[in-house]
Amino acid sequence: MSDSKKNAEEKALSGLKKKATPLLPQQYVDGILKGDRNLLSQAITLIESTNAAHRIIAEEIINLALPHSGKSIRIGITGVPGVGKSSLIETFGTYLTSIDKKVAVLAIDPTSPLSKGSILGDKTRMENLSVNPNAFIRPSAAADSLGGVARKTREAMLLCEAAGFDIIIIETVGVGQSETAVHRMTDFFMLLMLAGAGDQLQGIKRGIMELCDALFITKADGDNLKNVTRAKADYISALHFYPPKPSGWIPKVDACSSLDGSGMDKIWDVVNQHHEWLTNRGMLEQIRLEQDLEWMQETLRDKVLDSFYADAQYRENLIRLEKQIREKQITPFKAAEELFELGRN
Amino acid sequence: MSDSKKNAEEKALSGLKKKATPLLPQQYVDGILKGDRNLLSQAITLIESTNAAHRIIAEEIINLALPHSGKSIRIGITGVPGVGKSSLIETFGTYLTSIDKKVAVLAIDPTSPLSKGSILGDKTRMENLSVNPNAFIRPSAAADSLGGVARKTREAMLLCEAAGFDIIIIETVGVGQSETAVHRMTDFFMLLMLAGAGDQLQGIKRGIMELCDALFITKADGDNLKNVTRAKADYISALHFYPPKPSGWIPKVDACSSLDGSGMDKIWDVVNQHHEWLTNRGMLEQIRLEQDLEWMQETLRDKVLDSFYADAQYRENLIRLEKQIREKQITPFKAAEELFELGRN
Numbered sequence: 001m002s003d004s005k006k007n008a009e010e011k012a013l014s015g016l017k018k019k020a021t022p023l024l025p026q027q028y029v030d031g032i033l034k035g036d037r038n039l040l041s042q043a044i045t046l047i048e049s050t051n052a053a054h055r056i057i058a059e060e061i062i063n064l065a066l067p068h069s070g071k072s073i074r075i076g077i078t079g080v081p082g083v084g085k086s087s088l089i090e091t092f093g094t095y096l097t098s099i100d101k102k103v104a105v106l107a108i109d110p111t112s113p114l115s116k117g118s119i120l121g122d123k124t125r126m127e128n129l130s131v132n133p134n135a136f137i138r139p140s141a142a143a144d145s146l147g148g149v150a151r152k153t154r155e156a157m158l159l160c161e162a163a164g165f166d167i168i169i170i171e172t173v174g175v176g177q178s179e180t181a182v183h184r185m186t187d188f189f190m191l192l193m194l195a196g197a198g199d200q201l202q203g204i205k206r207g208i209m210e211l212c213d214a215l216f217i218t219k220a221d222g223d224n225l226k227n228v229t230r231a232k233a234d235y236i237s238a239l240h241f242y243p244p245k246p247s248g249w250i251p252k253v254d255a256c257s258s259l260d261g262s263g264m265d266k267i268w269d270v271v272n273q274h275h276e277w278l279t280n281r282g283m284l285e286q287i288r289l290e291q292d293l294e295w296m297q298e299t300l301r302d303k304v305l306d307s308f309y310a311d312a313q314y315r316e317n318l319i320r321l322e323k324q325i326r327e328k329q330i331t332p333f334k335a336a337e338e339l340f341e342l343g344r345n
Numbered sequence: 346m347s348d349s350k351k352n353a354e355e356k357a358l359s360g361l362k363k364k365a366t367p368l369l370p371q372q373y374v375d376g377i378l379k380g381d382r383n384l385l386s387q388a389i390t391l392i393e394s395t396n397a398a399h400r401i402i403a404e405e406i407i408n409l410a411l412p413h414s415g416k417s418i419r420i421g422i423t424g425v426p427g428v429g430k431s432s433l434i435e436t437f438g439t440y441l442t443s444i445d446k447k448v449a450v451l452a453i454d455p456t457s458p459l460s461k462g463s464i465l466g467d468k469t470r471m472e473n474l475s476v477n478p479n480a481f482i483r484p485s486a487a488a489d490s491l492g493g494v495a496r497k498t499r500e501a502m503l504l505c506e507a508a509g510f511d512i513i514i515i516e517t518v519g520v521g522q523s524e525t526a527v528h529r530m531t532d533f534f535m536l537l538m539l540a541g542a543g544d545q546l547q548g549i550k551r552g553i554m555e556l557c558d559a560l561f562i563t564k565a566d567g568d569n570l571k572n573v574t575r576a577k578a579d580y581i582s583a584l585h586f587y588p589p590k591p592s593g594w595i596p597k598v599d600a601c602s603s604l605d606g607s608g609m610d611k612i613w614d615v616v617n618q619h620h621e622w623l624t625n626r627g628m629l630e631q632i633r634l635e636q637d638l639e640w641m642q643e644t645l646r647d648k649v650l651d652s653f654y655a656d657a658q659y660r661e662n663l664i665r666l667e668k669q670i671r672e673k674q675i676t677p678f679k680a681a682e683e684l685f686e687l688g689r690n
């Protein structure tokens with residue numbers, strides 16, 4: 001490590017709130033590699049922090065942890081609100097721990113824009129899994145942009161891998177662009193659907209259907225079983241209309257129930273089949289490589305913008321130009337142009 | 346106009362595809378102000394273009410059109426897939442033209458990530474409204490990022506206003522971050538909900554509920570009417586739990602049917618009540634000002650990133666560093682750092 005870097009880090013550490021334990025990046029990583037959940041949590045908090053000092057430590061932690069990451073199976077799970085994502089993850093996660101797997105659950109969840117409260121905090125979720133010693137649940141990072149949330153989730157995932165979790169489940173809330181972000185950081189993408197919910201095939205966007213490696217129909221229990229059988233046939237035929245995957249993998253359709261726990265073994269089976277399929281064809285490496293390139297672009301984008309906004313003059317110019325917009329002396333468009341021109345010099 | 350700017354524009358015009366009519370920005374704006382729909386369409390195409398030459402013309406068109414914009418009522422409409430957004434807009438839009446209003450319909454619709462096909466193109470939509478001489482329907486712009494789509498939609502909206510449309514309806518597809526983007530560019534935000542669709546209050550994200558100025562229950566016809574009455578009561582009590590709006594406006598809950606056309610007058614009534622509420626309190630100006638500041642930030646962000654990526658060296662460095670990532674000689678994180686450092690000098 002260069003001296004200037006060392007100084008920057010020491011400065012960063014002294015900038016940490018008294019409350020936080022001021023460890024060196026290597027100490028965090030040593031702890032994470034030993035499976036210390038407290039240090040893992042603290043390191044993820046540093047990743048999520050907007051404090052520049054925290055960011056410097058976080059970057060170093062990631063760099064040190066990176067060589068120890070990449071060994072998990074990364075699963076993305078999505079579905080419309082109400083489909084039962086949390087229950088499924090609770091049940092599936094518990095199943096995985098029962099076959100001696102260690103499971104980390106992360107979420108991509110753009111924050112409520114007004115209250116700034118995470119949607120995941122709305123109700124108590126995953127009550128059993130959250131106290132399971134072989135599971136680690138981390139609600140979503142808040143950020144100004146989806147890109148920001150995605151980058152932070154990706155980095156948290158790498159730390160969980162370094163901490164020895166075998167399966168990382170990334171949940172995405174809602175049906176929007178976050179699905180694409182999750183697809184870009186996972187190996188296996190699972191779509192949850194309801195049976196008999198009316199507009200079955202219109203209820204989800206084409207683009208999301210295209211992404212999925214498996215489609216599982218939830219709530220396959222009791223009176224709903226007849227609907228499920230019909231829905232399965234519908235979805236199988238619907239998936240035929242989508243372009244084939246680059247790997248040649250054909251998405252699987254099946255059903256499960258978080259109520260009676262049925263189908264959890266099937267999900268795990270499909271995940272493994274898919275993993276083998278990719279590995280045998282050398283595609284897993286390809287997918288991970290593409291994810292790395294994507295990650296580089298995300299990081300670069302953040303750096304470019306952060307550095308522009310961090311300029312001392314920028315704040316001053318911004319205040320002046322916002323005032324001019326308020327007084328209708330300049331259009332927002334021209335103001336942006338001026339801010340940009342002033343900032344680039 | 347400065348000489349250098351003039352030259353840039355002449356160059357831009359000569360760069361336009363032969364197929365397009367190479368008009369001067371002022372000619373587009375003159376046409377738009379006269380209500381020429383062809384020129385309006387062409388100008389929006391220029392806004393959506395990624396071609397740098399087109400972009401220069403588009404910027405000038407927007408600057409010239411801006412003083413003529415801002416006079417419409419801007420309505421955002423959202424709801425989960427299957428709630429009947431398109432049918433509602435078709436019916437409500439037709440109602441508005443029947444009371445002598447001119448209506449423009451735009452959409453924010455992140456493109457399908459794999460097929461690159463717009464989701465709006467999936468089915469023929471708004472068949473009647475699309476041939477109505479007092480309506481203008483423009484499917485969503487494609488872009489790499491939600492920010493890009495939002496900026497383009499906002500600019501298209503301003504041109505529609507300059508073209509004399511009284512009401513701009515911006516539809517957002519899906520339940521995700523695009524709602525926030527639409528909320529940020531409209532005066533009135535309407536959430537559509539289904540009655541009796543099971544998890545009524547969980548089916549939509551808290552954050553979206555918070556944003557709405559009115560909640561309308563769709564498909565209020567036939568056998569569904571009993572469910573609708575119950576749902577109305579539920580939603581009214583649910584909305585009580587949300588923080589009050591800065592304007593003091595209390596979101597209205599009502600029902601409508603695109604099948605029998607009922608409730609369209611109620612929607613229009615609520616829109617007007619809300620508009621008056623804001624105007625009387627000087628809040629409309631405040632909202633528009635905030636939207637202008639937001640727009641400035643979006644434009645600035647795009648400019649900063651575009652200029653970084655446009656650098657000739659960047660492409661070269663990118664190719665080299667991507668190769669190093671492929672060969673596992675560098676981590677994505679370090680590569681981003683290097684690309685950034687090389688690009689800023």
